[in-house]
Amino acid sequence: MSDRPYHHGNLRRALLDxxxxxxxxxxxxxxxxxxxxxxxxxxxxxxxxxxxxxxxxLTAVAAEGWRLLTAALADxxxxxxxxxxxxxxVVFATSHPAHFAVMRTPGLVHPDDPELVAARDxxxxxxxxxxxxxxxxxxxxxxxxxxxxVLAAWSLVHGLAVLLQEGLVAPGPGEDIETLARxxxxxxxxx
Amino acid sequence: MSDRPYHHGNLRRALLDxxxxxxxxxxxxxxxxxxxxxxxxxxxxxxxxxxxxxxxxLTAVAAEGWRLLTAALADxxxxxxxxxxxxxxVVFATSHPAHFAVMRTPGLVHPDDPELVAARDxxxxxxxxxxxxxxxxxxxxxxxxxxxxVLAAWSLVHGLAVLLQEGLVAPGPGEDIETLARxxxxxxxxx
DNA sequence: TGCCATATCTGGACATTGACAAGATGCTCC
DNA sequence: GGAGCATCTTGTCAATGTCCAGATATGGCA
Numbered sequence: 043m044s045d046r047p048y049h050h051g052n053l054r055r056a057l058l059d060x061x062x063x064x065x066x067x068x069x070x071x072x073x074x075x076x077x078x079x080x081x082x083x084x085x086x087x088x089x090x091x092x093x094x095x096x097x098x099x100l101t102a103v104a105a106e107g108w109r110l111l112t113a114a115l116a117d118x119x120x121x122x123x124x125x126x127x128x129x130x131x132v133v134f135a136t137s138h139p140a141h142f143a144v145m146r147t148p149g150l151v152h153p154d155d156p157e158l159v160a161a162r163d164x165x166x167x168x169x170x171x172x173x174x175x176x177x178x179x180x181x182x183x184x185x186x187x188x189x190x191x192v193l194a195a196w197s198l199v200h201g202l203a204v205l206l207q208e209g210l211v212a213p214g215p216g217e218d219i220e221t222l223a224r225x226x227x228x229x230x231x232x233x
Numbered sequence: 234m235s236d237r238p239y240h241h242g243n244l245r246r247a248l249l250d251x252x253x254x255x256x257x258x259x260x261x262x263x264x265x266x267x268x269x270x271x272x273x274x275x276x277x278x279x280x281x282x283x284x285x286x287x288x289x290x291l292t293a294v295a296a297e298g299w300r301l302l303t304a305a306l307a308d309x310x311x312x313x314x315x316x317x318x319x320x321x322x323v324v325f326a327t328s329h330p331a332h333f334a335v336m337r338t339p340g341l342v343h344p345d346d347p348e349l350v351a352a353r354d355x356x357x358x359x360x361x362x363x364x365x366x367x368x369x370x371x372x373x374x375x376x377x378x379x380x381x382x383v384l385a386a387w388s389l390v391h392g393l394a395v396l397l398q399e400g401l402v403a404p405g406p407g408e409d410i411e412t413l414a415r416x417x418x419x420x421x422x423x424x
Numbered sequence: 425t426g427c428c429a430t431a432t433c434t435g436g437a438c439a440t441t442g443a444c445a446a447g448a449t450g451c452t453c454c
Numbered sequence: 455g456g457a458g459c460a461t462c463t464t465g466t467c468a469a470t471g472t473c474c475a476g477a478t479a480t481g482g483c484a
Binding site: 266267 | 469470471472473474
């Protein structure tokens with residue numbers, strides 16, 4: 043408490059960064075709020091002033107993850123077909139493992155947090171448009187091939203990303219993630 | 234401690250059941266070992282004699298889940314094609330949500346536990362055979378269409394099961410899980 | 425039958441954690 | 455320059471996971 047100023051300046055960002063670091067090292071389940079504070083160089087109660095509770099911090103990490111995913115998808119959304127959008131999804135998940143782990147782990151976030159919902163919906167819109175059949179409207183019956191196709195596409199890339207993160211699946215020697223993802227998305231029936 | 238006998242009789246099973254109950258109610262992240270013990274009617278330290286630690290208990294739940302999944306798949310494995318196997322996978326996940334949540338949540342189990350590995354491999358064999366192209370051998374190059382197809386099939390059903398459990402996807406009114414799962418697996422390109 | 429080795433379970437202890445309360449510090453705007 | 459507020463700290467509390475020593479039951483062996 044001597045050399046450091048009383049006010050951090052940008053503690054919220056520093057806490058988010060420390061949290062992501064720790065999650066990358068030890069997983070989201072064993073994250074300790076006090077250790078996040080220690081790593082950011084502040085007292086154990088400081089995080090409470092930026093995030094209501096531990097779940098609030100994780101919710102913010104998840105929301106940031108959805109925004110990062112949205113940005114990654116938007117880079118390709120204009121020109122790419124679903125295959126390339128799916129590749130982007132998988133590449134995001136493997137290149138931001140901590141964010142993705144928080145996004146997909148049940149019970150870690152406040153599911154109705156407005157910031158989280160907005161961020162997730164933003165990515166969802168891009169994914170839905172990317173997977174949907176062009177020219178189809180949204181009000182179709184539930185089991186129609188249109189909804190089935192969107193669900194299949196989303197399930198496909200999400201499932202692959204999860205299997206990769208769990209280590210249940212890994213790229214072959216000399217194979218990169220993009221190649222693997224393309225081989226998988228190619229298995230989806232053509233629209 | 235008066236009416237209850239000092240020795241429980243089948244505490245291991247009772248602890249597993251209590252754990253599954255609690256996970257179904259509040260999710261796997263907030264499971265408390267002491268509360269599992271309370272619900273089973275034993276002291277807070279009793280679980281240590283049947284499971285090394287909290288992770289050990291969750292590992293046992295996950296292993297049981299994989300065995301239940303294997304049994305469900307085996308019921309259909311003889312006659313069914315991949316589509317029906319995938320439907321079984323999704324039905325298992327939605328009808329055993331607590332087990333499935335532990336199986337898919339990162340960092341909850343001892344990943345190298347022999348019992349867990351054996352149980353998971355048992356299910357994996359059935360899934361691999363179900364998704365694979367008949368007559369194809371295993372030593373193909375990594376990105377071949379054969380491996381891509383297996384990965385796609387596995388990713389597809391796992392992803393759908395996850396999306397259903399998270400509530401990000403739900404069957405339409407009057408639609409059941411099997412119908413939805415069939416609509417999704419139908420989107421996989423024919424072998 | 426009697427007795428001991430072992431498996432099973434209890435109660436107490438300790439460090440760590442998330443959350444809360446009250447006070448200290450520094451910024452901002454009048 | 456002073457009031458009001460956001461930011462951060464210290465102190466505290468109940469709950470948790472894990473460890474330890476001891477109590478209790480069970481089964482084998484004389």
